[in-house]
Amino acid sequence: MCAHVVVAEDDEKQAELARRYLEREGHSVVVVRDGRAALDEIRRQPPELLVLDVMMPKVDGWDVCRILRRESELPVLMLTARSAEDDLLLGLDLGADDYMTKPYSPRELVARVRTLLRRVRRDEPGIDPVLRVGGLRIDPERHEVSSDARRVDCTPGEFALLHAMAAQPGRVFTREQLLGHLHGFDRYITSRTVDVHVMNLRKKIEPNPRKPRRLVTVYGVGYKLVEDGDGPGRAR
CATH class of the missing domain: 3.40.50.2300 (Response regulator)
Structure with missing residues (x-):
C-alpha cells in the first residue's frame, strides 16, 4: 500500500x-x-x-x-x-x-x-473493507458486526470504536485517541464515555464480559482489541 x-x-x-x-x-x-x-x-x-x-x-x-x-x-x-x-x-x-x-x-x-x-x-476494486479479528467480523459498508457468526447490534459510537480498533488489532489505544473516533457520533463526550462504550461492547462481543478476552484493558494506558485469548484482560 x-x-x-x-x-x-x-x-x-x-x-x-x-x-x-x-x-x-x-x-x-x-x-x-x-x-x-x-x-x-x-x-x-x-x-x-x-x-x-x-x-x-x-x-x-x-x-x-x-x-x-x-x-x-x-x-x-x-x-x-x-x-x-x-x-x-x-x-x-x-x-x-x-x-x-x-x-x-x-x-x-x-x-x-x-x-x-x-x-x-477501501472502495477500490479487489479490496475487501470487511475487518476480521478472531471471531469478530466488522463490515463498515453495511454497518454490521457479528461475533462468532452471531449478529451484534451496535450504536454508532460503539461501532466507531470497534472499527477503529479492529483496523489495528493488538494496538493499544488511549482514551484520548478513542475519543477522537467518537467525534460526530456522541454529542457530549468525556473519557468516561469511552469506558461506557467499552463496557457495553464487552457485553455484546465477549463470551464472559467480566473476563474479557477480546476487548482488553491495558492498565494505565487504554484498550486494545485482540484475537480471542491473545492477551489477558480484566474488566475495569
Whole structure:
C-alpha cells in the first residue's frame, strides 16, 4: 500500500525520522518545513496523504487544514505536542482524519498512515473493507458486526470504536485517541464515555464480559482489541 506522502514538519530531526520510516514502508515522501510550503507542494503535486505538524512557521497546521478542506478531501494526520482535549477536538473539527501527540513512536506513525490509506482505498476494486479479528467480523459498508457468526447490534459510537480498533488489532489505544473516533457520533463526550462504550461492547462481543478476552484493558494506558485469548484482560 505505497503512496505519495507529504510530511509538513519544521523540526528537522522529527521530519527526517518520519521520512525514513515512511520510505522504509515503501512510500515516496516529500518533506516541507512550513505551512505555506505545504500548501504549495500539495497544489503542485497532490499527495495521497498529508502528515501535518500543528506548530509551524508562516502558516500553522490549523490554517493549513482549514484551507485544504475548502479545496480537497486529502487525508490529514495531524501531529502536535499539545495533548489537551480541546486541541484534539479542534483538529477534528477542522477536518483532520487522525491526530497524534508528540512524542510518538515512528512505528505507530507508519501504522496510522497505513490505516488511513486503507480507509481511503477501501472502495477500490479487489479490496475487501470487511475487518476480521478472531471471531469478530466488522463490515463498515453495511454497518454490521457479528461475533462468532452471531449478529451484534451496535450504536454508532460503539461501532466507531470497534472499527477503529479492529483496523489495528493488538494496538493499544488511549482514551484520548478513542475519543477522537467518537467525534460526530456522541454529542457530549468525556473519557468516561469511552469506558461506557467499552463496557457495553464487552457485553455484546465477549463470551464472559467480566473476563474479557477480546476487548482488553491495558492498565494505565487504554484498550486494545485482540484475537480471542491473545492477551489477558480484566474488566475495569
